[in-house]
Amino acid sequence: MHAVGRLMSHCQHLSGWESTNGEDRCPTCGTRRFTNYGSLRPKELPQAVTPTPHDRTRADRAAMWRDPSRRRERKPDRPAP
Numbered sequence: 001m002h003a004v005g006r007l008m009s010h011c012q013h014l015s016g017w018e019s020t021n022g023e024d025r026c027p028t029c030g031t032r033r034f035t036n037y038g039s040l041r042p043k044e045l046p047q048a049v050t051p052t053p054h055d056r057t058r059a060d061r062a063a064m065w066r067d068p069s070r071r072r073e074r075k076p077d078r079p080a081p
Helices: 053-066
Strands: 002-004 008-010 018-020 023-025 032-034
Touching: none
Parallel strands: none
Antiparallel strands: 002 008, 018 023, 023 032
16 A cells, blocks of 8 residues: 555555455455445335325425416516606
8 A cells, every 4th residue: 555645545456356245345445346236236126105195286386386387477566656
């Protein structure tokens, strides 16, 4: 290893890589490299989230007011007398 900057050291990974279960690990510094996506995937499928009817209605109303075609034109201010 040789120092880079003041606070961190940089490993050249010259001691090789140890391979296990879809990942390679440098024995000197502990850096891991994933060799396939199996290490990164969750074990089960994610659960679907369905909003309640009340939340769906609130979201629809909020989206309606964000739509520029649904907004009313603002009346110009009256001139001062």
